[in-house]
Amino acid sequence: MAAGTLYTYPENWRAFKALIAAQYSGAKVQVASSPPQFHFGQTNKTPDFLKKFPLGKVPAFQGDDGFCLFESNAIAHYLGSDALRGSSKEAAAQVLQWMSFADSEIVPPASAWVFPTLGIMQYNKQATELAKEEVRRLLELLNEHLKSRTFLVGERVSLADISVACALLWLYKQVLEPAFRQPFPNTNRWFSTCINQPQFRAVLGEVRLCEKMAQFDAKKFSEMQPKKEGAPKKEKASKEAKPQPEKKEKKASAAEEEEELDDCEAALASEPKSKDPFADLPKSTFVLDEFKRKYSNEDTLKVALPHFWEHFDREGYSIWYGEYKYPEDLTLTFMSCNLIAGMFQRLEKLRKNAFGSVILFGENNNGSISGIWVFRGQDLAFTLSPDWQIDYESYTWRKLAVDSEECKTMVKEYFAWEGDFTHVGKPFCQGKIFK
Structure with missing residues (x-):
């Protein structure tokens, strides 16, 4: 049985995939997501970390036996059980198909729509409207596939369900209000079934579905900007000066789009400053x-x-x-x-x-x-x-x-x-x- 440490930042949906898979298989996973065990933006840039995980990205997994993995799908595959991976050659291929679908089809429009509502990406009306339509198309595709199925592959939860549900998580929590999701009853039923499995709940807790579609918060976005210095500021100025060319350039390069998403996830990990609930308490003698x-x-x-x-x-x-x-x-x-x-x-x-x-x-x-x-x-x-x-x-x-x-x-x-x-x-x- 696999055992080891998963390095990530809090509330990283990519890490959720691996942790849910571990719940099903019984793998023993320790989570390092806060100082002193792990400080996102610092620990993952150290020579020791980069020697094991050259990209410096999280989630990253190190087994108790020294075995190292990066990329969330690979980690979830390793920590999962045979049943999660697919019971036959055909089923395993279908699982891989849906895991790829989650990353390549769901994540880009979900990020474009959700990130501005979290204050970590500038709002662009055209991009958001395109993302909404793309999400609507994907939910309809899933709705049709799930018309006669309880789960995406076979009769039980697989890595396909775990990956797609986690990719949809922020959409359901942040922007898919009842009126938007109403036309997709099969997708909604499947998502609800997944998140209420004990293994999902052990990682995600109670998932509260969106009641009112979140909107771009200019104040929150402004508050988060001081955290990004140097080159990102220059990029922002460039966008303000030439909005249209920048948009075209972003669409033209998949690598740049991926880098943009990575920047946003880094911003998601560095939460906006909020008051420490214990800040006003007098100093205690008890250490x-x-x-x-x-x-x-x-x-x-x-x-x-x-x-x-x-x-x-x-x-x-x-x-x-x-x-x-x-x-x-x-x-x-x-x-x-x-x-x-x-x-x-x-x-x-x-x-x-x-x-x-x-x-x-x-x-x-x-x-x-x-x-x-x-x-x-x-x-x-x-x-x-x-x-x-x-x-x-x-x-x-x-x-x-x-x-x-x-x-x-x-x-x-x-x-x-x-x-x-x-x-x-x-x-x-x-x-x-x-x-």
Whole structure:
């Protein structure tokens, strides 16, 4: 079974393909998408990274055995199962056909339409209208193909479905409002079926379909421009001086078009400046990273826990208990663990201000999930940023009284993964640490 590290930036739809494929196959993949493990724009330009991945692009995968891959389709193919790749020579060829279709047919018009609404590309009315018509044509093509099919190839999800669904993801989230997508019921049904598979949800979380078509935001676009310096500015000035020739030149060269998309994805990775939800809190005496090092490298009960209680700042931090609301939906244990892993991946930017231990109890078809979280400040951290709200509503949350016996017992049991867990009533199965 494959195992290794996937280097990417947060919310990279190309990386989603590989991570969803890994969910189906059971491949063990660690995601490096934020400092210090990976800093997009810096880490991927270092000599060491370029020696392994000469293009410096992400996603990039390095196996625990040293095997390296770039290009998202190759990584998804490697991390996927035989069933995902196609059960016959013919099916495998069809899977490859749809993966190529996603990259060559869907991505260009989707980018031209969606990127301006995200503020990372200048709006061009003609280009946007052409993109809309092209997307409409592609949705109709898929709608016809799916008229008598549940999935694109065969009777089960394949890499074809994963690739095409991920390529359509931003369209469905950002611009395909109900009136636009209404004529394509088969495509909509297929897309909804895909994103609600447990393996998709473990990576994507709950996907909220667009209710109102997003428009170009000139203010957001202006705010993001200072991040691009030097040559890009010169290119922008050239576009303003000669809009028509630039347009023709872009269409004339596929290589330049690809480079343009790469620039936009780089802009997508470098998010606009937003206020740190924890910026106004007074400095704390509790150094969370120091505790995390103790927890990772030394005995939990003898060293890490005593350190935690000796240095814990009751004013600067709070402790919360969270319990999954829908235990009846927990079937196979590996799928239940995927729910936890998916939540952790989507909380990447919360790591420096949080620590959590989440445990799956019980067995197949009789499980429960609960955990103890430590957050900077006195509020439930998930509510402080829209980026952190995808999963938290699936849990009930209760703030613990730090000096109570209940809190001390729970912290000890959940951090050490051992104890009576009398409030659960099920045996320990597996645990995951957010740190």
